[in-house]
Amino acid sequence: MQIQDLIILIYIILRVAPSSYLCYYPFLEDLRLSKKAAMCGFFAIILIEWAIFIFTGRNFDKLPTLYGVYLLYIFYYFAIVKGNKSKQLFCILLSGNFENVLQTLAMLAERFSPTPGYYYATATFVLLLAQSAYFSWFYYTVKKFKQLFRSTKYNKIITYSNYILGLNFFALVLIRNFSEPRTWNLFFARFLCIMPIFFFVYMMMDLLKEKNDNKVMSVKLSS
Template sequence: MIMFNIVMKILYILLFMIPLSILRYYPFLDKLRISLRNVIIIYTFLITLEAGVFSYITNNGSINGMEIQVYRIAWGGIFALYSFIVIKDKFFKQFFFYLIVASYSAVIFGTANFLEANIFQEVSEKHPYTITNVAVIVQIIFTFPAMFELILKRLKKFADSVETDIWKFIWLIPFMFYSMGLIFTTDLSTAESWKHIVTRYMIGIGAFTACYILLKTLKQLSDNANLKERLYFIDQQLQMQKKQYKAIAENVEKTRKARHDLRHHLILVRRYIEADKKAELLKYLEEQHQSIPVDVEKTICENTAVNVLVCYYIGLAKEKGIRTDFKISIPTDIGILDSDLSIIFGNCIENALEACERMKSGEKFIRVRAGMKMGELVIVIGNGFDGHVLYDNEQFFSIKRNGNRGIGISSVRAVAEKYGGNSEFKVVDEKNFKVSIVLRTKV
């Protein structure tokens, strides 16, 4: 029986930490500072130490319920600190998920403590933690899959679309719910009261519901912002097409007129030659050269949407004295929406153009390379800039928005992720900025 009770105590600690740690770490597996293997090794050492010490002090000393709570909270703090160290992501975003998991834990163990203290008192006196362990296991079997899906497929999905700065505030919602739970239900002497378990359930469900609704609302706001940006680029594309078609029409008219007058020009040139009037001939040819229509960029790329955008920006760049070097080879239909291509090329080239305009010295240039490579669309955009960027914690901030996070780069990243690709924004040196994007096409 002694050995059985020791096993139950160790199992109690394992049940308290392992299932909840899965919920804590799984959404951030791609954000670990060290390998997953090393994370597990260190974690195993810590939990073995916790379980061993807990078993020792409960078997060889007098320890009351409140002291057990303090012990659990102390080790909970150690594991929390460890997780914040090994996960590389925004602190408040991590804290938000940590509090969600902690609220779930409070409901699970609150129910288990209630059953042990209120219904199975005789069994708990002979075999401490046995009823609690059984109750926790049963609850985990029935609730863990739903909780896992809620955190991974719902909350994480919404959270990934939320602006960075918002995390500084929204963690307060689960924090307030969790704090209320600690205040009203920490004292295990109240576990025999139905108020104890009801309070925990209300606080836990309230926390999940509030966080779910909040993140869903924030995601909807983010989607609306992205939709507005798509509409902006579609409207901009239509305006560009109108300007381009107008320029082409004017050139066609000028070309038609020039062809009509060509016979008269040839007769006049012939007469200048026959009269040996070279000076007059050169002057006349120069006058005609000045009247020849200026070329309109219209064959940069086969893809109409991309072609219209880049032609427009090439024209703007030339007007502002910015050197352009565009080599783009994108087919008409590659399985990527025109609106998504517009978001990428529109945002990136517009940012490059604005960066060049801010330069007071150095070479102003925009270089674009884009094409298909092994079923992927690879886009590389480089430009000169003045060396001034607003960058913090892997995030670029908009200079034109007074340091606030603009939606342009976020939209580009979202499009890249939508097609299973990635994007990188990089300061090459003090005079060069580079954007690299890879999209997996669906053809």
């Protein structure tokens, strides 16, 4: 095994582990498995992705590496989480959209690394910083609106957000081509496509939370 293979494994863990946790964080009480068993399942798929990467000749351009493993993550996510499918889809689309941006940023760092031997190490470091920022944002947002998010009363806004996120994710997949050189224009284009969705979701959640709090206060005053 080459040292690059170990770096790639670290690269995959940094890319997948935070997103996996963020996907089922709002549903920790609705897991079909224990938390440890769920994380072990995600780590098993990480090893499968790593094995596919090595089996396909250490090439990220192969279709099994590009899309096959992502289907495994999606199927496994829906298998371990029980409950509202619309909200599950919302979480996984939100994570999947931004993951495309993070990967593009990491590949730019790999491409422009000054020393060829540190390509993957540079990409891993950049990905760690980007994932940490993304994790902090999603964790704060879901934690703030957790009670509202778990309520079945506001499913309509989640459904509409799913339509927007789904179309955006489909568009990002269509323009995703690892064979072509990555440019900063591609990164900023993907970033600009995604950020309005994050602000839209946050704004709508904030408005719904304020409306819900006002209703609770009104009931208390009436009592």
